[in-house]
Amino acid sequence: QQQVKQSPQSLIVQKGGISIINCAYENTAFDYFPWYQQFPGKGPALLIAIRPDVSEKKEGRFTISFNKSAKQFSLHIMDSQPGDSATYFCAASGANQAGTALIFGKGTTLSVSS
Amino acid sequence: DSGVTQTPKHLITATGQRVTLRCSPRSGDLSVYWYQQSLDQGLQFLIQYYNGEERAKGNILERFSAQQFPDLHSELNLSSLELGDSALYFCASSVEGLVSYEQYFGPGTRLTVT
Numbered sequence: 001q002q003q004v005k006q007s008p009q010s011l012i013v014q015k016g017g018i019s020i021i022n023c024a025y026e027n028t029a030f031d032y033f034p035w036y037q038q039f040p041g042k043g044p045a046l047l048i049a050i051r052p053d054v055s056e057k058k059e060g061r062f063t064i065s066f067n068k069s070a071k072q073f074s075l076h077i078m079d080s081q082p083g084d085s086a087t088y089f090c091a092a093s094g095a096n097q098a099g100t101a102l103i104f105g106k107g108t109t110l111s112v113s114s
Numbered sequence: 115d116s117g118v119t120q121t122p123k124h125l126i127t128a129t130g131q132r133v134t135l136r137c138s139p140r141s142g143d144l145s146v147y148w149y150q151q152s153l154d155q156g157l158q159f160l161i162q163y164y165n166g167e168e169r170a171k172g173n174i175l176e177r178f179s180a181q182q183f184p185d186l187h188s189e190l191n192l193s194s195l196e197l198g199d200s201a202l203y204f205c206a207s208s209v210e211g212l213v214s215y216e217q218y219f220g221p222g223t224r225l226t227v228t
Contacts, residue, residue: 032215034215034216034217036219042221042222043116043118043204043219043220043221043222044157044204044219045116045219046216046217046218046219049215049216089157093215100145100162100170100208100215100217101147101159101162101170101172102147102149102157102159102206102217103159104156104157104158105156106156107156107157
């Protein structure tokens with residue numbers, strides 16, 4: 001049973017465009033929703049995270065939008081750059097969810113063309 | 115650099131063998147998590163330790179075990195290895211306070227079972 005569903009599986013965006021990746025979760029006990037960025041041969045790096053008490057969080061070109069009633073959240077990358085080309089994972093966690101282990105989506109491979 | 119270190123970077127071994135993967139958390143982090151990343155299963159949580167004690171278990175096989183030592187470094191032991199155990203194994207650490215769930219990943223160990 002996949003508790004965090006991520007789409008699309010892959011995404012191609014032109015330089016300067018907006019990249020949007022969506023995730024949906026099932027477990028209402030989740031209360032922490034991070035996004036990770038992973039480059040080939042590297043470990044996942046924490047990009048930005050949100051808690052369900054806010055609907056949006058912005059850090060530089062990266063924004064998380066959160067819809068608690070729909071149990072969905074998304075990552076927006078503004079002014080996408082070739083250096084943003086990587087795999088992005090959404091995740092969810094909660095105090096009652098196997099400690100605070102992260103449940104990951106399947107990942108989205110983003111390619112930003114120059 | 116996340117501050118989490120993992121050794122070795124690569125490991126090649128034969129079926130039926132046993133290996134040990136090592137992880138040193140960020141300075142001050144009490145919690146260590148182990149994750150497995152494979153193409154078909156994605157990133158999956160294996161086990162969590164907090165200050166030397168097992169905190170939560172995920173999809174960890176009985177052939178796998180882990181421990182966290184008094185200096186907070188952790189080891190993941192994989193035994194009776196099968197071809198399907200070939201994957202990237204990541205360690206992550208967090209402060210594990212009441213507020214922060216932030217997990218920082220190491221560079222991973224790539225295990226190849228032949």
